Amino acid sequence: MSLARRIIPCLDTDGARVVKGVNFARLRDAGDPVALAARYNAEGADELVVLDIAASRDRRPTFLETIRRVAAELAIPLTAGGGIRSLEDARAVIQAGADKVTVNTAAVERAALISEISREFGRQAVVLAIDAKRLDDHWDVMVRGGRESAELDAILWATMGVASGAGEILLTSVDRDGTQLGFDTTLTAAISRAVTVPVIASGGAKLPEHFAAIFSEGAADAALAASIFHDNMQSIRELKQYLATRDIEVRLPC
């Protein structure tokens, strides 16, 4: 008996609709966030993440309304983010019904954002999203939707973020994202062993074996995926049953 490893579907939205991309580019429509949220809640997802990948100022009210409608469907935790630049942005997302908020580019530019949200809502409400890309002998932090290098070492940034008050790391491998080649176990294990908070691995998932590997070799506490769940390539229920046969502790839905 111990803490179960979590399976987390992610809804990347343009504010109102779920969209899909490959390597952070080439978006296409993948469905209604509210309908998908209800389905994942029923299928045994352990949490849900909703991101506003467009994150434009004028679409923000639309995104907050999406959070409200998604939260109404859930009896599991909800994390929301994308374009969170201030404590006020975080408060709006939490008041709309999110339990946790992700911060990314704005936190790289101003790490105090992490401590501000953490002081107000508690460490458990702050998820530091890190988009990491292999560069020579280390991993570089990428910002602005994975397009620009922050010229910052990802392991260093993860430990700094936790010291500032982040309660969780959402780690996306930019190299693997959208490739369906499997999670980056080396990157995830390196970050997971460097920090004292849970790490959610993201980017590259396709097969059940990929999930088994990220929990065993990758030392991830949770694994996140999007399109394989949206497209019904992988049912959450069957994925968890598979992981249980591999002696990985999961919460099996009743």
Next chain:
Amino acid sequence: MKITLLDYGAGNVTSVARALQRLGADAQRSNSPEGIANAEAIILPGVGHYSALIRALDQQNLRASLVDALHRGVPFLGICLGLQVLFKSSEEAPELQGLNLLPGRVCALPSSVKLPHMGWNQLVVAAYLPLLAGIDASSYFYFAHSFAVTDPGFAPCATCLYGTQFAAVVEHKNIHAVQFHPEKSGAVGSRLLQNFLAFAAAAKS
């Protein structure tokens, strides 16, 4: 019967309200001493920092009416921080006084495990009355906390193991409290809330 949700301004009140609505309960929010004094049953949801809840109780003059209601036997359910404030004090804010209704203190979970304790964990159940009635012993509940009552001065109904053993479900007469979040714990969490509603309804009649 009416359930009064103590809305102290920083919490997961909306998700608890929604979970109660799904169960058909008549839940209303209150942050006034009169609202607490007249409550038929009280739920105190909480999340975040211990000091935020204690300060809110004191600044909004809710402490006395809450303690009085609990002494009068009003059915009560505390969630997460709503469990922690029932005890004497917390290491998270040692300068502040808890409600001191139950013996024990809130301590930091050990640094040998990743913190916060975030995710779904199982209970070690000692007694099934009444919050856990009908709930399978292997069920998982959703936790999100770094502090817990690791050394209660009585036997909790259920404990959880994460780095150390701590109180996960406590029940003493009309006072019920859980360290996890039933409003985020899927079907079993909903069942637990339903059990509390049934207890509160029985206490009224």
